[in-house]
Amino acid sequence: MRKFSSATTLLNKSRFVPTSGSYPQGYNVGAIATGVKKADALDLSVLSSTVPASAAAVFTTNKVFAAPVQVSRDVLSKTGGKDIGAIVMNSGCANAVTGEGGLKDARTMVSQVSHDLGIAPESALVMSTGVIGQRLQIDKITKGITELTSSKLGSSHNHWLECAKGIMTTDTFPKLVSKSFEFDGVKYSMAGLSKGAGMICPNMATLLGFFVTDAPITPSALNKMLKYTVDRSFNCIAVDTDMSTNDTIAAMANGAAGGETITEDHKNFEAFQAEMLAFARELAQLVVRDGEGATKFITLNIKDAATYQDAKQVANSIANSSLFKTAMYGKDANWGRILCATGYSGVDVDPFKISVALSSAAGEVQLLSNGEPVALDEAKAAVILEEEDLNIELSLGTGGGQECQFWTCDLSHEYVTVNGSYRS
Structure with missing residues (x-):
């Protein structure tokens, strides 16, 4: 458990926690305490889209990569980033260096959340964070997924804040950013969260996180935007010189706000990419501000x-x-x-x-x-x-x-x- 040198540090960091937000249409989020972490701390988060969404992700380049990294790669490879319905994330256990059993556990998380949300099989991404080399307490996780998806997901600011808290490890505050903007008379919103305070060394990616929007964007356009954005945001931060085994940044776009679908050659592609970059930089900077033991x-x-x-x-x-x-x-x-x-x-x-x-x-x-x-x-x-x-x-x-x-x-x-x- 994290130790603090003074109460002043905690008070100082609290100013980065938003008290309200502007959230995209068509997403429900939440978190629950499954008992994987101590003291009934939130340790399981889910984001679901009410309509199938485009998705993209970038992952750690560490050759020792965790089971959820492999499983999420497989999901995106099989689907082409189309019709993704959810992201399920746990903290307290990284499910890294856990062999075939770890892969089975990660796939079980995907299957469970897909089943409980009533979306297509294997249409969810999975992330884990915590101690390396330990197996997940998968029974607690699957029970928690069912409970969380049945009655505890929502779209309020508090739901988003709890979702951010559910993936914290040594973080001292939940990292959550949201904003709205307009193209061609259509209002779009973007929201995202991340976790990270240590093992933050650039070279894609640097932590766990995602950002989602209600704009309609094709998977290939979203993938191109994400890679450009991450290279100039999450790959431009450093706390220490260690790269995690689990690093993942994902993006989803469900089109719930309407408007023209943004492709790679659409007139609004670069403008939307600029909005995403500014957003990602703000979220990435929160990770540095919460660097383990940081005072500057x-x-x-x-x-x-x-x-x-x-x-x-x-x-x-x-x-x-x-x-x-x-x-x-x-x-x-x-x-x-x-x-x-x-x-x-x-x-x-x-x-x-x-x-x-x-x-x-x-x-x-x-x-x-x-x-x-x-x-x-x-x-x-x-x-x-x-x-x-x-x-x-x-x-x-x-x-x-x-x-x-x-x-x-x-x-x-x-x-x-x-x-x-x-x-x-």
Whole structure:
């Protein structure tokens, strides 16, 4: 169970929990406590669509992937992302490295939720999170699915909030985002949730989550949007350097709001993709804000790279540098650690062209200008570093003009405390 160094941390994070929302038509959600987790905590969540929906997902690239990852891949492969009716998710047990028995359990979850919702067999996706190497208490899970789907699903804000709570592990708050927008006179809504506070290392994906919309989108268009979106949101965050075995981000579009079906060449494709990207970034940033033991939220703005991928590679290197992250925790403007991580990122850089600046709501200081150190105002830097939200701007000076925005957090003593007692 997670330990906290102070009550202040809990109070601070509560401001990220929404008190209302704007939710898409045609979805019912909820969560229940099955007894898999201790102290009657919510540990099973279900999302169902009242009409068959298009679906897409991106998964961990970890070669040791969990049973639900394999089963969800199989579902999407067999259906082509068409006529998906539900997502079922559990916390408290990852169902990872559990052999053939684990695959059977994941398939049982899909079969049970499909049967209880009265949708086509094997038309649901499945996700699990928790401790690796333990079998699911599948009897508790299947009983919980039946109870949850029979009477406890709904579309209210509280239902959505409980759904988000049902997949939490070391998270300190439920991560839920929703919004509405309009195309061609039709109002569309989007809602999503995620879990994650540790084992957050980019390379698709970084955690569990989904976002759903009532817009009509073909499976191929949704898949293309999702991959583009994830690459620039959930793959641009880092808490630590560990990649989970279970990482999955899914998207569904049921068309309940009406309007023209969006295909890959539809006039609104790019505009809808932009809405999805902004939405996904907001949701992904909540994961960083809840990083295990984190006290700082850090935005890395890598500019003037030769390519987007170069900018992202440099950002990833800095974001995962333990020396940089501990410096931020210690409120130390040690910019040498930024340059060090840039140099070993694998990107060809010219140290005589690099510029670095540090800023927050309290002001800005230039640290390096075209490879030349700038006299540091230590007092001003100390004031800037007192803020929770920090910004690092690094220009590579290539003339290429490409950039990437990336989000990370600091590394504190509390991170060790959390992960040293994860199973207790």
